[in-house]
Amino acid sequence: MAKPIVLTGDRTTGPLHLGHYAGSLQTRLKLQKDHDQFVLLADSQALTDNAHRPEKVRENILEVALDYLAVGIDPDLSTICLQSHLPALAELSMLYLNFVTVARLERNPTIKDEVRARGFGRNIPAGFLCYPAAQAADITAFKAALVPVGEDQAPIIEQTNEIVRRINAQAGSEILLEAMALIPKAGRLPNPDGKGKMSKSSGSAILLSASPDEIYAAVRGMFTDPNHLHVQDPGHVDGNVVFAFLDAFCDDLGEVESLKNHYQQGGLGDQAIKKRLDQVLQALIAPIRTRRAELAREKAFVIDVIRRGTERAKQVTEATKQEVAEGLGLFSLSRA
Ligand code: TRP
Numbered sequence: 001m002a003k004p005i006v007l008t009g010d011r012t013t014g015p016l017h018l019g020h021y022a023g024s025l026q027t028r029l030k031l032q033k034d035h036d037q038f039v040l041l042a043d044s045q046a047l048t049d050n051a052h053r054p055e056k057v058r059e060n061i062l063e064v065a066l067d068y069l070a071v072g073i074d075p076d077l078s079t080i081c082l083q084s085h086l087p088a089l090a091e092l093s094m095l096y097l098n099f100v101t102v103a104r105l106e107r108n109p110t111i112k113d114e115v116r117a118r119g120f121g122r123n124i125p126a127g128f129l130c131y132p133a134a135q136a137a138d139i140t141a142f143k144a145a146l147v148p149v150g151e152d153q154a155p156i157i158e159q160t161n162e163i164v165r166r167i168n169a170q171a172g173s174e175i176l177l178e179a180m181a182l183i184p185k186a187g188r189l190p191n192p193d194g195k196g197k198m199s200k201s202s203g204s205a206i207l208l209s210a211s212p213d214e215i216y217a218a219v220r221g222m223f224t225d226p227n228h229l230h231v232q233d234p235g236h237v238d239g240n241v242v243f244a245f246l247d248a249f250c251d252d253l254g255e256v257e258s259l260k261n262h263y264q265q266g267g268l269g270d271q272a273i274k275k276r277l278d279q280v281l282q283a284l285i286a287p288i289r290t291r292r293a294e295l296a297r298e299k300a301f302v303i304d305v306i307r308r309g310t311e312r313a314k315q316v317t318e319a320t321k322q323e324v325a326e327g328l329g330l331f332s333l334s335r336a
Pocket of ligand 1: 007008009010011040042045135138139147148149153
C-alpha cells in the first residue's frame with residue numbers, strides 16, 4: 001500500500017530556530033520514517049512580502065536546506081523541493097483563486113494577524129493576500145493527507161479544505177484530498193524575553209546554528225518570574241520561559257516535574273534552572289551545528305539534493321495539475 005503523504009514547508013526568509021524545531025521539525029523527523037514526506041522550500045511564498053528584497057529570499061534557500069539536513073531530514077526518506085521551480089503550483093494557485101473570494105481571504109485569521117504585524121494597512125500586496133490559495137495549491141498538488149505546522153497555520157489549512165471541497169464539487173469527483181493539520185500539543189515556544197512567540201522577525205530567536213556563547217547568553221537573559229527575588233521564595237512556573245523551554249526540550253519529564261515542584265515551593269534559584277536548560281540546549285544544538293558546518297562546505301551536494309527533490313516533486317505536482325484542469329473542464333490543445 002502507498003504510504004500516506006505529508007507536505008510541509010518553510011518560507012525561506014532566514015535560518016530556522018528552536019521554535020521551528022519544537023513546532024514542526026521534530027514531527028517531520030518522526031513522520032519521514034513511514035510516510036512519503038515532501039518538504040517545500042517556500043521561496044515564492046517568501047516573496048509575497050519580500051518582493052523588494054529578493055536576495056533575502058534567494059540566499060536563505062540554502063540556509064533552510066542546511067537546517068533541514070543538519071537536524072536529520074534525510075533526502076532518502078523525504079523529498080526536499082523548491083517551490084519557485086514547480087510551475088504546477090503557480091498554475092493551480094491561479095485556478096484556485098477563482099474559487100475564493102477576496103472577503104474570505106481578508107477574514108482569514110492568519111492573514112489578519114500577519115497583515116497587522118507587517119503594518120501593511122490598506123496596502124497589502126495582492127500576492128500576500130492570496131497566499132492561502134497558493135498554500136492550498138502546495139498542499140493539494142502533492143495530495144497530502146497530513147500537514148505538520150504550527151498552530152498559527154491552522155486557519156490556512158481550514159481554508160485549503162474549503163477550496164478542496166469547492167474544486168471537487170465543481171469537478172463532480174473527488175480529485176483533491178482534504179488535509180489534516182498536525183499541530184504540536186504544546187503551544188508555540190516563547191521568545192527568550194517572554195514577549196511574544198519565537199519568530200524570525202523577533203530578532204531574539206535561538207537559531208539551530210547558534211554558537212555555545214549565543215545559547216548561553218540567550219538562556220542567561222531569559223525571562224523567569226519577576227517576583228522570584230530570593231532563592232528561598234516560591235516561584236511561578238507559568239509564563240516562565242525557562243520552564244517553557246525545559247518542557248519543550250528536556251526528554252526527562254520526571255526531572256522537569258520535580259524541578260517545577262521545587263521551584264514552586266521555594267529553594268530553587270533561577271541560576272540553577274538556567275544552568276540545567278543551558279546543558280539541555282547545548283546538547284541539543286551541538287550536533288546540529290557541527291553537521292550544518294560540514295554540510296555548508298558541501299554546497300554542491302546540498303544543491304543536488306534540492307535539484308533531485310524538485311524533479312521528483314515536478315512529476316507529482318504536474319499530474320495533479322492535469323487532473324484538476326481536466327476536472328474543471330479546461331480546454332486542452334493536446335486532446336482537441
Ligand atoms: N506558510 C508556511 C509558513 O509560513 C510555509 C508554507 C508554505 C507551508 N507552503 C506550505 C507550510 C505548505 C505547510 C504546507 O511557515
